[in-house]
Amino acid sequence: MNLEYDLIIVGGGVTGGILAALMADSGLGIAIIEATKPDPNHPDPRVFAITRASEQIFRSAGIWESLSKHPMGHFREMEVWDANGSGSIHFDSKDLCEPTLGHIIENQSIRNTLSNRIHQQKSIHWLCPETIEHLERKRDHADVVLASGERLKTRLIVGADGFNSLVRDLSGIELKSRDYGQTALVCSVKTQVAHNDVARQRFLTSGPLAFLPLADPHLCSIVWSTIPEQAQTLREMPEKDFHARLEEAFESRLGRVLETGQRYTFPLLRAHARNYVSDRIALIGDAAHRVHPLAGQGANLGFLDAAALAEILLAHKDRDIGKKILLRKYERWRKGNNLAMLIAMDSFKTLFGSTLKPVQWLRNRGLELTDSFKPAKQLIMRRAMGLEGDLPELARTPDFL
Numbered sequence: 001m002n003l004e005y006d007l008i009i010v011g012g013g014v015t016g017g018i019l020a021a022l023m024a025d026s027g028l029g030i031a032i033i034e035a036t037k038p039d040p041n042h043p044d045p046r047v048f049a050i051t052r053a054s055e056q057i058f059r060s061a062g063i064w065e066s067l068s069k070h071p072m073g074h075f076r077e078m079e080v081w082d083a084n085g086s087g088s089i090h091f092d093s094k095d096l097c098e099p100t101l102g103h104i105i106e107n108q109s110i111r112n113t114l115s116n117r118i119h120q121q122k123s124i125h126w127l128c129p130e131t132i133e134h135l136e137r138k139r140d141h142a143d144v145v146l147a148s149g150e151r152l153k154t155r156l157i158v159g160a161d162g163f164n165s166l167v168r169d170l171s172g173i174e175l176k177s178r179d180y181g182q183t184a185l186v187c188s189v190k191t192q193v194a195h196n197d198v199a200r201q202r203f204l205t206s207g208p209l210a211f212l213p214l215a216d217p218h219l220c221s222i223v224w225s226t227i228p229e230q231a232q233t234l235r236e237m238p239e240k241d242f243h244a245r246l247e248e249a250f251e252s253r254l255g256r257v258l259e260t261g262q263r264y265t266f267p268l269l270r271a272h273a274r275n276y277v278s279d280r281i282a283l284i285g286d287a288a289h290r291v292h293p294l295a296g297q298g299a300n301l302g303f304l305d306a307a308a309l310a311e312i313l314l315a316h317k318d319r320d321i322g323k324k325i326l327l328r329k330y331e332r333w334r335k336g337n338n339l340a341m342l343i344a345m346d347s348f349k350t351l352f353g354s355t356l357k358p359v360q361w362l363r364n365r366g367l368e369l370t371d372s373f374k375p376a377k378q379l380i381m382r383r384a385m386g387l388e389g390d391l392p393e394l395a396r397t398p399d400f401l
């Protein structure tokens with residue numbers, strides 16, 4: 001006999017987990033299918049710069065209180081500067097009368113908190129390690145066959161299974177993807193000078209180098225995007241040499257590099273699904289889009305997808321939630337916003353990667369001009385923090401405009 005659910009979420013990462021948590025009190029029967037069991041010996045090394053909109057989504061999902069007990073960084077200011085010139089820009093949360101611009105939270109902390117929240121919920125079944133093998137869409141439901149041989153029946157399947165989404169492939173949704181020609185090197189870095197809750201990013205011609213402040217005042221997580229061969233060399237070089245290269249690339253803004261953690265690399269790709277929905281299918285997070293990490297927006301976009309979809313499903317939970325006509329509302333809401341972010345990231349990458357002198361001159365003047373024009377900076381900050389825009393109610397802070 002097929003087990004029946006209203007909603008099956010494939011992928012128990014941060015976006016799939018958030019969607020489940022937002023839907024937890026809906027009364028709908030939900031299953032999450034996650035392929036990998038967490039391995040405490042190999043935690044995910046990524047940390048996320050989390051916007052105020054995402055913080056609000058975490059509150060709506062009932063995880064913020066527990067999550068804020070985990071160590072996290074809070075960035076009050078942000079400094080961005082160009083390695084080829086004198087242009088720089090400085091953002092300060094004080095200019096918006098806000099306590100912070102956002103938070104730096106470990107991916108693993110978010111996943112663990114979500115997992116605890118989901119396991120407390122009787123209406124949500126967590127199937128792990130498990131994956132789907134086959135799906136078949138019918139007029140009024142979809143059938144799913146799992147790798148274990150178990151058969152499930154549902155009204156809607158949400159693909160939250162990341163960049164290599166099987167749900168997307170099995171549904172025949174096309175993905176347009178392109179290699180950024182960069183790899184991100186990620187590791188923790190202990191510095192001589194305290195970070196003072198400032199997020200810093202230097203744009204080198206080969207790619208941006210970001211220092212994200214963690215809870216310890218001398219500890220940052222870095223994301224160093226560069227050409228793949230250099231990333232490989234940086235990952236493998238002896239610690240002492242790596243420290244010297246890092247100090248040089250960062251102009252020793254935080255003094256000497258004292259210690260670094262294990263180095264990881266991530267190939268950087270740009271991707272966008274041609275459609276976010278199909279009959280009985282919706283894609284969220286990296287299954288639908290993948291952006292360059294230079295503005296720390298990838299997971300934040302996924303949380304907004306989850307919140308937008310949850311809002312639509314909750315409003316129509318007594319109807320057939322798998323109907324394409326309903327799911328199209330979600331696609332219309334999120335696709336344009338995500339595409340705008342993809343284009344903005346591409347433009348930044350191209351602009352700051354250019355070695356042409358006139359382009360370098362222009363971007364430096366652009367940075368200086370924007371830095372001196374307070375209203376423009378405030379607008380950029382409010383947008384980046386998710387304090388305005390076409391946001392779901394579940395993401396709106398009390399001071400949302």
Ligand SMILES: Cc1cc2nc3c(=O)[nH]c(=O)nc-3n(C[C@H](O)[C@H](O)[C@H](O)COP(=O)(O)OP(=O)(O)OC[C@H]3O[C@@H](n4cnc5c(N)ncnc54)[C@H](O)[C@@H]3O)c2cc1C
Nearest residue numbers: 011013014015035048049161162285286296297298299300
């Ligand atoms: C170096 C780097 C730094 C970044 N920094 C930031 C940042 O500061 N801020 C930010 O917002 N974003 C950042 N991002 C982007 C962020 O990592 C992603 O956008 C985010 O992890 C996407 O989450 P997801 O849940 O959609 O997908 P994933 O994290 O890929 O999770 C997918 C889940 O689905 C599971 N799965 C896959 N296939 C199957 C299957 N067939 N069956 C069952 N389960 C399956 C996987 O095991 C996994 O748990 C960064 C990315 C990189 C590479």
